[in-house]
Amino acid sequence: MLALMRPQGSTTPGSWAATRSDPRIRPLHDLVRLLGGDAASLAPADERLPVALRRLDEDAALVHEGAPLHSLHIVRCGSLKCVRALEDGYQQVTAFALPGDVIGFDGLHRGQHIATAVALETSTVYALPLAGLQALRQRCPVLDDALQLALSRQLASAAATAEMLAAVASEVRLARFILWMAARMTALGWSPRQLRLRMCRRDIASLLGVAHETVSRSFTTMADAGLLKVENRDVESLDLQRLQARARATRSLADGRPPGAHPVALAA
Amino acid sequence: MLALMRPQGSTTPGSWAATRSDPRIRPLHDLVRLLGGDAASLAPADERLPVALRRLDEDAALVHEGAPLHSLHIVRCGSLKCVRALEDGYQQVTAFALPGDVIGFDGLHRGQHIATAVALETSTVYALPLAGLQALRQRCPVLDDALQLALSRQLASAAATAEMLAAVASEVRLARFILWMAARMTALGWSPRQLRLRMCRRDIASLLGVAHETVSRSFTTMADAGLLKVENRDVESLDLQRLQARARATRSLADGRPPGAHPVALAA
DNA sequence: CGATCGTTTGACGGTGCTCAATCACCGTGG
């Protein structure tokens, strides 16, 4: 059932040849653990089921928008960007995928990929062929649970993206982006203060729906304000407190705080 | 809360008269069909499994942000808005849920609801208690498939929301919103040209990340251009062709196209 | 070391946010 597709490595085939075990295969419990599932309660017979692994060099495309959907991918290490072509040639970045993120599920209902996924650095991803996936889920409820959870996270993540975009002021958007990335780094066990952004300004700008010059300007503004230390793609959060305050602001600066009550408070 | 009033439903052609059976219970195959699943291949023993139904009056809250997640809900008829409180009191609309949409799945990984869902009109929703859901999915692979598909749609829908928000010009955002709603109406078997928006301008504005006055202005601008006929919350699409063109535009109007090749074409 | 790409900074003009007034449409009560 569980078809072991040979990963079409974009890597040079010979150089990373397996010495001891094939590096293109990992046991199932690794995947379950990555997804935050309860790997311990995997049936012993299942925990070493082979899962295909695929390695991507920087700028290599994992899948292409519109291509038939054959596998679900889960990022193991590295990072990718998901982009959609917006008909007029404009490239819209829709997400940055980090370890544990699922790629491809959003295309299930149409049978084809919704976005192109491009590696931002050398990365590896698990590949779960759709053929046999249902059987595998039935066989391993633990994997099923883990996948459900991952999808739930994915959905919440999409909401977070919308929340960033919904901010009116560009600086607020960027602050939310930084905090969001920091939160994800924390979830992965990294430091939330030291960010190494793998994507260029233009990609961030695309995700946030602003001009890339504006991203630059907002970075320097916040750096001047002592919120960040920005050195190219290395971003250090110096004052999470005030950074969160800025991310919370519905409207932009107002740094000289006129302590008058908030003008906002809307609707319902 | 749950006001059980006599449904005076002339709306649904529901031949499954609520007179005989409890109107708060529906057979499983109805839900599967709503989700776009293959109801025909349900096991005969399963197709009449009872699914709880809940009725909501306008402005009634189905679930509250932060509340523990007990059930997955699927909209049966009517519509709801999903809102999040943005810490500073601002109400951010994150989605409009239409029949077939799943509510609550995004909170699965945290065990609590991510957003508050409020009925925009008299609505009914299916309720699938999480307890026993896994067993039910195991028992009915057809339901499982249908749920997977619905979740995939949900994810793609979130991407569509982001795509609307990512448009730089507010008029473009609104055009995309109209077309997106039209597409959803088509998928539900309604006319794509006649929209009856159940939400107020402020809610649309919140979803699109613009001021509500701007929504008003954009509506009148597009109406003056002959793209729409706007009468309060009834919106008729007069020229889908040009409407799509406007939705495609990365930057705003510039209808007389300065034939210079597009400056864009990015990345990758 | 020169070419290319990414990043930053500047100047300018326009879009859209804020503030505010007006209008339309209600359901309520006089």
Add this chain to the structure above:
DNA sequence: CCACGGTGATTGAGCACCGTCAAACGATCG
């Protein structure tokens, strides 16, 4: 029946933010 708020939608005026165009700067790599 018509005044009376109350809510939502529309329109106007002013100004700041940010998108566009442009150039300088920096980094990386052949």
